[in-house]
Each structure stands twice: as structure tokens, then as C-alpha cells.
Amino acid sequence: MAKAVLKVEDVRKEFVLGSHRQTVLKGVNIEVLSGEFVALAGPSGSGKSTLLNLIGCLDVPDGGSIEIDGVEVGRLSAKEQARIRREKIGFVFQNFNLLPVLTAAENVEYPLTLLKVSAAERKERVRKALDVVGLTEHMHKRPTEMSGGQQQRVAIARALVTEPTVILADEPTSHLDQENSEIVVRLMQRLSREEGVTFLFTTHDPGVMAEASRVIRLRDGLIDAGAASEAAAASAVDGN
Ligand SMILES: Nc1ncnc2c1ncn2[C@@H]1O[C@H](COP(=O)(O)OP(=O)(O)O)[C@@H](O)[C@H]1O
Numbered sequence: 001m002a003k004a005v006l007k008v009e010d011v012r013k014e015f016v017l018g019s020h021r022q023t024v025l026k027g028v029n030i031e032v033l034s035g036e037f038v039a040l041a042g043p044s045g046s047g048k049s050t051l052l053n054l055i056g057c058l059d060v061p062d063g064g065s066i067e068i069d070g071v072e073v074g075r076l077s078a079k080e081q082a083r084i085r086r087e088k089i090g091f092v093f094q095n096f097n098l099l100p101v102l103t104a105a106e107n108v109e110y111p112l113t114l115l116k117v118s119a120a121e122r123k124e125r126v127r128k129a130l131d132v133v134g135l136t137e138h139m140h141k142r143p144t145e146m147s148g149g150q151q152q153r154v155a156i157a158r159a160l161v162t163e164p165t166v167i168l169a170d171e172p173t174s175h176l177d178q179e180n181s182e183i184v185v186r187l188m189q190r191l192s193r194e195e196g197v198t199f200l201f202t203t204h205d206p207g208v209m210a211e212a213s214r215v216i217r218l219r220d221g222l223i224d225a226g227a228a229s230e231a232a233a234a235s236a237v238d239g240n
């Protein structure tokens, strides 16, 4: 039985804009097991990015708790949050967010320079991460010399290279065409199955959701339990 690497309990978040107060998350509960490939779905504005940002220690919840690898991260100082982000979280963004002046290899190496990893080990880990995403031949190219799909695979290698507890990906395929979207999703799925990498990613795309090992749906600030039990029933029927 895989262990839970992420536990979100009764998480609440509201935003106040002037006199308008909007409760975006009203008590969200999620558990993700090591090696799972979980899609977070829900209509636009349902709070998917807000929830990923809380889990990724980019923001703090107004209530509830978030545990990553057994560590409560919901009430940390900004400095402690930054350490958790460096050591335990990998991020993949919609628009790739590579540094344009760096090559693919330098982009992948960057998060390792923030950790205490020797130059020799950095080189070896970068080589392995680029190999696993199939970009060894492109390691000296800059982002502008690569396609969107290749850039997103560099971003995945950069997220992987620190061996984080979980990789959070916010709409990782929404700026890609159909073919590259499939390549990127299959890559993440393979990393989950073969390397035991844990992913939580948001998506609108039913084709992408279909590849997930589990789909969690957000609606009106809560996890849609009806959809969760339908999915469980469907996978029980499938026998997986
Ligand atoms: N920093 C913020 N300040 C105010 N409102 C925000 C902020 N971030 C998100 N929201 C609001 O929270 C709601 C959920 O947004 P978001 O998490 O981006 O949804 P999704 O990713 O599901 O489309 C939206 O109504 C959005 O306007």
C-alpha cells in the first residue's frame, strides 16, 4: 500500500477585493498517494489554481491543514515555505516558464544550484533528467529554439531533477496542440508508473483527464463527492 504524500484537510481560502469577499475553497479534503497521477478538474474559476498554489506553498490557507511528506506546511513563515518549495515541490506551468537566456541543460540545473548539490552530481542528474524526457540531443538549445512540447518537457525535467515529493502542474497542456499535449501527458504518466513520481495536475481537457489514475473534481468550493464515487465505481468495473 502506497503512503499518502499529500493530505489536504478542510482547507479554506477566501479573497477580499474591496468590500467583496469571495470564499473560493470552502473545506477541501484531498489525499494523494505516492506515485499517483491525479487530475484536478473543475470549471474555470472553481479554485483549481488557488488550491495548487496553497499546496505548493505559494500562498497560505485561511483554515485547515496541508501536509506534505508528513510536514504541516499551511502555517509556515515565508522563509520556511521557500525551503519546502525548493526541497519537496516540483512546478510545471501552463506557459513553461523557462529562463530564456539559459539552455535546456542550464534550466534543468537551476533548481539544483539552490540546493547543496556538488557540480559533478548536478551534471549527472541533469543528464539523467534530460534523458528521461527524451531531450538529450537538445540540451544545448535555448527555449526559443525549441517547440512548445519540447519546452514543456524541459520544464518537466527541471521539476523532476530535485526528486520532489510531488510535482504540481497547472494546466500543463493547455498551450500545446493535440499531438504535443498527448506526448506531454504520456510522459508524465510514464514517469508516474515507471519512476514512481507523484503528480497532481489541473486540466480542462477530457482527453487528458482520461489518462489520469484518478480525477478529483472541484465544484462550488468543495470536492464533488458524486463525481469521485462515480469514478471509483467506473474503475472498479474496469478492474483497475
Ligand atoms: N489573488 C487573488 N485575489 C482575488 N481573487 C482571486 C485571486 N486568485 C484567484 N481569485 C479568484 O478565485 C476564484 C478561483 O480562481 P482560480 O483558482 O484561478 O480558478 P481556476 O484555476 O479553477 O480557474 C476566481 O473567482 C478568481 O477570480
Ligand SMILES: [Mg+2]
Pocket: 048, 049, 050, 170
Ligand atoms: Mg487555473
